[in-house]
Amino acid sequence: MADAKSQLNLHLARVALRNLLGHPRRTLLTSGAIALGLASLIFLWGFNEGLHRNMLGNFQNSIIGALQIHRQGFFQHPDLSLTISNPQKISETLELHGVTRYSQRLDTFGLAASDHTTQGVMLIGMDPQNEPKVTELGSRIGVGRFLQPDDSYSLILGATTASNLKVRLGDEVVMIGYDRYGAMIAESFTLVGIITSGEMGLDSGMAITSLATLQEMVDLQGQVTTFVINVDEQTLPGLVASLNEDLVDQQLEVMPWYTMFPVMKEWVTLHNGFLYLFLGIVLFIVLAGELNTLLLSMLDRTREFGILMAIGTSRRQIALLMVVEAVGIGIIGILLGTLLGYLIILLTGMIGIDLSILLGSTSRFYVDPLIYPQLKLDHLGITASTILMASILSGVYPAWRASLLQPVEAIRNG
Incomplete structure (x- = not known):
């Protein structure tokens, strides 16, 4: 029984792959939209990280230290x-x-x-x-x-x-x-x-x-x-804690830059908040686009689903089939988007982005004219995993709709 279920699940995976490859235009358009959204987010995260490091580095190196x-x-x-x-x-x-x-x-x-x-x-x-x-x-x-x-x-x-x-x-x-x-x-x-x-x-x-x-x-x-x-930013919190402990009897204040000038840290937090807002917009576009693609796919394959049910495929497996297709589209988009975003960060990280063209002098804000984007792996992981979750969610409704089909009516009306 277990072998039969495994074979059936493998067959369903092949059916999902066949459907994705059988409609290359639809698959690439949807995956391409996901890839562009992800690449844009990767670039924005990289630019944001480069800007923050540049500004905070200049701010600390100018006179206050870390x-x-x-x-x-x-x-x-x-x-x-x-x-x-x-x-x-x-x-x-x-x-x-x-x-x-x-x-x-x-x-x-x-x-x-x-x-x-x-x-x-x-x-x-x-x-x-x-x-x-x-x-x-x-x-x-x-x-x-x-x-x-x-x-x-x-x-x-x-x-x-x-x-x-x-x-x-x-x-x-x-x-x-x-x-x-x-x-x-x-x-x-x-x-x-x-x-x-x-x-x-x-x-x-x-x-x-x-x-x-x-x-x-x-x-x-x-x-x-x-x-x-x-000191390096990564070691700063640990050093502050150690110094507070070792100098506790000296009546001293151990103050990192973000305690002395909290407005700088609040500015960075606010700037990151705008990026999370943009991430939400991209997720909405991913959900809407992929949901539309999967609903069209379900309507085009009504007869196919009816035949699968007639030969013993369960409603759960039909729903799983749609979710697998949604995940497949999402993974293709994530791979393409990650590659494109990395190439953009690599290129702009070498030549820099000149802010003076649009903003004029930026030195008063402790920002150099040339910003070199830098990619942090945790930002990439958060963005890619969130888009993958959005892809899975986009397959839930079409999967539910497909699981409600009646075999006879699906074959007759498909």
Whole structure:
């Protein structure tokens, strides 16, 4: 009995394959529509992934890093009284976890003054030796240079700030602020670099000098307010959890980029949401197109189904036949769509997509003009499996209709 059922099921599979191959135009049109929809989704996922990696990479590499460590409450209310009490402990903990790309900073507020005007700025003291390991701030300097280890009272400004102050390379800029005791201080700096990247947050409202210089200016020798760390995105959540556990008694805040700037993560989530909406639209098209094809196939083969029932084929097997055909169409479409989508990602990933043609300058959004799409296997798996499920669902109604046929009436009216 089992052998007979197996032979019958094998026969039904052959019948389904014969029907698909016997109507190549119908099969290819339906599978082609699925393939185009899948290829479009694969390209959109790849472009979206490339855009996000580009934007978030530039955002982190510009100045903030992937992760920062401060005294509790410092990020929301920067104050020189909130310096890190034991920076050596943090350095040892980071190196214990294999983290070597980190740098120390001292952050405070100041007033930049020139011969023409003044402007409030965030004054940041950076380590000239370790900062290049963490960020690519030096590549954002279009005029002049980045800080050097032997610099003393040298200054870097953003292009907008320099323009507002009406200063040029080599000019003197007086920085006015408060030292650790709250006493007003003023020091003269020489402008050695101007940031011209156009990125929001870099070109305006920020002044950069060496860590040693700022420590001397505010009388905080050897003390820092911030550790900036650069690690791979995949290891970031685990590192945050480990550091929170190891530094729990230090009164510190361990903040990844998405905690410091949640709007960036929300933007990525929103962008992904639009892609899921587009996936829903493609699934609707797949369901409608394949359902229409299978219903036409069922009507054309009414007599065939009647004969199959008459010779002993069960209604369940007739329904299974229609579902197998639906799966076959879906698999053909998925294979063609995956191949086409992969080729598109491969091609555009090599030459890039130039956004400046449509959008002009994108640097203010931390996005390079050329975007290189990248395909993630989990996105491909989700999309392909969802379309396969849609193909199976599209075969359910025609299968149910076919199973209700009466053999005699089907043969007579087919």
